[in-house]
Amino acid sequence: MSLGKDKALVALGIVSFFWGTTYLASRIGAQEIPGFFLSAVRLFVSGVVLVTWFLLKGYKIPDRETLLKLAKSGVFMLICGNGLQTWAMQYITSGLAAIIAALTPLLIVLFSFLMIKNTRITKILIAGLLIGLAGISTIFYDYFQEFLNPKFLFGTVLSLVATIMWAFGSVYSAGKNVKINLLYGAGLQMLIAGLIMLPVTLLTGKTVNLLHADTGALLALLYLIVFGSLITYSAYLYAMSNLPPSRVSVHAYINPILAVLLGWLILDEKLNIHVAIGTAITLVGVYMVNHEFKKQAAKKAEICPE
Template sequence: AIIAALVPLFIALFTILLSKCKKITGLMLAGLVVGFAGVVIIFYNYLGQLQNKSFLFGTILAITGTLSWAFGTVYTSRQKPPINILFNVGLQMLIAGIIVLTVCGITGKYVSLYSVGTESWMAIFYLVVFGSLIAYSAYVFMISKLPPTQVSVYAYINPIVAVICGWLLLSEKMNVNMILGTAITLSGVFLVNRESKKLKQ
């Protein structure tokens, strides 16, 4: 979650580097930093895991993924006319699938379809329909209508939703860090949205 929360900051960086018209104000950048700080506070107790050497390769891949996601977001938002949403989603899913199959082929880590249980298939169905087709299509649509920096704050909302759902549905404990981090994160999101509205005016 902490690494994923780097996406808005990377998007801001690529927006500054790639856009001729730099639609990022000081307050908007401050909002992104505040939002990231809030996410770090929410997961403060897990920061030590980032220093675990056994997770180093995975951490590098995760950071590379966030950089790629941020660059792709800014690049897609600058396409005129906008790329067809379904084509965009389908192409990226196809490429991702090929990469995953290639990695599985190299590592030899395949899972037999017969060993996948009903609950797992239901989870896969949910991820395909809601987590990929609907959510990602909505994301591509939004970056064609709104500034990438404004859209990127979804990465700050996701951890908050996860924490609240865990508290409500799974009776997970809500500690001071989570409450404080949520308040700080929402403050950052508010700053970004307010500055985005000012730029439109």
């Protein structure tokens, strides 16, 4: 095995572990810091660090058209995706948020079919979608009584909307050919999203003085910035550039399992037979959809090589 591939596998391990822990960190932080504000600060600081790094390396600020494309994708994936998901964790458990977010590959297939028209809806795709929904239904059944709580219901809806918007943004951005270093582009997206979100939190009053925030919440915020954004996103891009996408996609199955286990171990979140079975069923459905989607993409690549 080459050194480059060894490093790529280490990078994949980093992604699989740390992105699974960000749900726990977000849940801890959102108990003291309003979730949308927590996400805004995370994205703004991460964006400042990444953009400053690339500017010091001699990179130029992109033209207006490129910035606009990055901003549009950032609105869907970061503001509506990450922002709403972090806000949701004021009201729902980290494990439940992670399981809902695990539906992203299923939604990406649906949006690809509706928006790009390059996806065939096969029996396997339909079966995978139905199995994934059955898994989520099994988990929701266990939370049935909690849906009577308006805050829990609101948090669940927020998490679902966030997942839908992230999936929509993923498909939308895939059709935008932006010629820029991927990590630099991600930094610009984070910075733009943070600059939009911070004034919104100030105008709505959904903010706190971080100097007076709880130490645990501040450590959670620092963890999200350093490990959730800077280190792990860099590792993700490195893994994507050195490993087959199908190999890298394994993190989508590890992240929610790790999030559920950590929430149970550290925050005493619910983990019983319904949650365990529902999670397993959901991930089986996600795997079937993901596998079929990638198989179709591979066939198209063979027919239409660049």
